[in-house]
Each structure stands twice: as structure tokens, then as C-alpha cells.
Amino acid sequence: MDQDEKKKLLGIAAAEYIDPMLEIETYIGVGTGSTANFFIDALAQVQHKFAGAVASSDASANRLKGHGIQVVSLTEVSSLAVYVDGADEISNDFSMIKGGGAALTREKIVASASECFVCIADSSKWVKQLGAFPLPIEVISMARSLVALEMVKLGGTPVLRQGTITDNGHQIIDVHDLEISDPASLEAAINQIPGVVTNGLFANRGADVLLMDHNNQVGTFTSGRELPA
Ligand code: 5RP
Numbered sequence: 001m002d003q004d005e006k007k008k009l010l011g012i013a014a015a016e017y018i019d020p021m022l023e024i025e026t027y028i029g030v031g032t033g034s035t036a037n038f039f040i041d042a043l044a045q046v047q048h049k050f051a052g053a054v055a056s057s058d059a060s061a062n063r064l065k066g067h068g069i070q071v072v073s074l075t076e077v078s079s080l081a082v083y084v085d086g087a088d089e090i091s092n093d094f095s096m097i098k099g100g101g102a103a104l105t106r107e108k109i110v111a112s113a114s115e116c117f118v119c120i121a122d123s124s125k126w127v128k129q130l131g132a133f134p135l136p137i138e139v140i141s142m143a144r145s146l147v148a149l150e151m152v153k154l155g156g157t158p159v160l161r162q163g164t165i166t167d168n169g170h171q172i173i174d175v176h177d178l179e180i181s182d183p184a185s186l187e188a189a190i191n192q193i194p195g196v197v198t199n200g201l202f203a204n205r206g207a208d209v210l211l212m213d214h215n216n217q218v219g220t221f222t223s224g225r226e227l228p229a
Contacts, residue, residue, distance in 0.1 A: 001213075001216045003124060004034070006122040007034055007038050007086075007120075008038045009213060009218055010035055010038065010039075010120040010122060010218060011038025013218040014120045015039060015043050015045065015046060017118060017209070017211060018081075018118065019046060022046065022081070023049075024049070024050070026050045026051055027050070027077045027079070027080055027081070028053050028054075028080055028114075029053070029082065029085075029110040029111065029114045030053045030054070030084060030085075031083065031103075031107055031110075032085065032086075032101050032103035032107060033085070033086045033100065033101045033103075035086035035120050035121070036086050036120070037060075037063060039084050040060060040067065041063075043064075043067070044067035044068070044069065047067065047068065047069045052069065053069055053070070053072070054071070054072060054073070054074045055071055055110075056106040056107040056110045056111075057107075059101075059103075060103075074109065079115065080110065080113050080114040080115065081116070082115065082117075083111045083116070083117050084118045085107055085111065085117070085118075085119065085120070086119070086120055086121060088100040088125065088200070089125055089132065089133045090119055090125050090127070090207065090210060090212075091126075091129060091224070092128070092224030092227065093183075093224055094206040094207040094208070094210060094224060095130060095183040095203035095206045096202040096207060097133050097201060097202075098136075098202050099136030099138070100133070102161070102166050102167075102172050103167065104138055105170075105197050106168070107202075108198050112205050116208045117206070117208050117209070118209045118210075119209070119211070121211075123213050129181070130183055131178045131180040134176045135156070135174070135178055135180075135200050136161070136172050136174055136175075137151070137175060137196055137198075137200065138168070138170050138196070138197040138198050139173055139195050139196055139197060140195045140197060143195020144160065146193070147173060148160075151173070151175045151178075151190075154178065154186075154189075154190075155177065155179055156177055158174070159173065159175075159176065160172075161173070168197065170197055184201075184203040184204050186203075187199060187202075187204055188204065210227075212227075
């Protein structure tokens with residue numbers, strides 16, 4: 001099974017996993033990326049069971065609407081039962097690096113507003129320690145050199161993502177070579193740098209559930225202790 005087939009399996013499994021949480025007045029949060037796209041496609045089959053979705057990007061909003069699923073703004077709903085999204089890396093404590101698709105800020109907002117975060121990640125995303133995948137940081141453009149210098153002080157190698165402007169109109173710096181031994185502290189520290197909109201560490205609000213392939217089947221994990229050795 002190739003990576004795309006695994007992602008599709010995970011998207012379908014996520015729609016099945018959240019099925020018991022769906023009620024006619026329920027709104028759900030929907031992530032961004034190729035794995036999330038498979039989830040959106042699977043969601044189309046059960047769209048009669050819930051009220052609508054809050055999307056973490058314009059791309060996901062368009063895909064949801066293409067399936068006839070109602071998309072609402074986060075300001076229009078009082079709560080989200082569940083958020084389903086992929087990750088670029090996930091570690092044993094269910095901390096993640098996200099933002100490979102430049103949607104990290106809205107992803108973090110929608111995840112924070114959701115009662116349960118279901119991460120759908122193929123097994124290539126599972127790491128012992130976060131940081132091999134460069135950490136995305138969304139920055140206000142005028143602050144990008146300042147933020148880059150601060151990241152160098154933290155031991156990182158910042159690279160401006162060429163040609164990318166986020167849905168919020170900002171730029172992305174990808175930071176290589178970071179030693180991420182304490183993801184929650186680093187997430188908080190980077191957010192203190194003026195000009196940072198969001199960083200792609202999802203540690204202070206990590207995933208609650210991980211759906212990951214193992215031996216070409218989908219496993220459901222609620223703690224890192226359950227993950228295969
Ligand atoms: C987008 C994200 C994605 O969840 C992450 O990049 C994983 O993407 P994919 O499912 O395409 O591998 O954080 O900003």
C-alpha cells in the first residue's frame with residue numbers, strides 16, 4: 001500500500017470514527033492537506049447526519065462546499081464536537097508539527113475550539129522526537145527578519161517559504177535544525193516573539209486520538225503507550 005492509499009484509508013476511518021459523535025445540530029472542524037482531503041471526501045457520505053463544518057483553510061472550505069456540505073464561520077457556532085486533521089510529524093505524547101500546507105494558524109484556532117482532536121497520520125509521520133520536519137512559523141511580513149534572527153538564537157536555521165502567502169495574508173518561515181526536546185515550552189516561547197502569528201508546534205493542544213496505519217490497517221490510539229514498538 002502506498003502513502004496515498006494509506007491516507008485514503010485514514011480519511012475513511014476518520015469519518016467512521018466520528019460517526020457516533022454526529023447529531024443533526026452538530027458542527028465539526030475540518031483540517032487541511034491531502035489526508036484531510038480524503039476525510040472530506042468520506043464525510044460527503046454522512047453529511048445528512050450533521051449540521052455543517054468550520055474549515056481550517058479556503059481550500060478545505062471549497063472542497064467541503066463542492067460536496068454540498070455547509071461551511072460556516074467559527075463565529076457562527078458555539079462549539080465544535082470534533083476536529084479532524086493530518087500532521088507533518090506526531091510524537092508519542094501526541095504533540096505535532098503542522099503547517100506543511102501553510103494553514104497552521106486557522107488549524108490551531110479550529111483545533112482549540114474543538115472538544116476532541118482526531119489526528120489522521122500515516123505511519124511515516126510518527127517520530128520519536130519532533131523536528132526533522134522544519135517547523136513552520138506564520139509571520140507578519142515586516143517582522144520576518146526579526147523572527148528569523150530569534151530562531152537562529154534558538155539554534156534553528158530559518159528559510160523563507162518562497163511564493164507562499166497564507167489565507168491570512170502572511171508569510172511562512174520554515175525553521176530547520178531545531179532541537180525540540182520540550183515542544184510545549186518551545187511553542188509558548190516562539191509565540192512570544194513579536195511578529196509571530198502562530199508556530200506549527202501543536203503541543204499545548206495536542207491530539208486526543210491518533211488514527212495511524214499499522215501493517216496496512218488503521219489503528220486507533222488514545223495514548224502513545226498504545227503505539228506499536
Ligand atoms: C497543513 C497541515 C497538514 O495537516 C500537514 O501538512 C499534513 O499534510 P498531508 O496530509 O498532506 O500530509 O498541517 O497546514
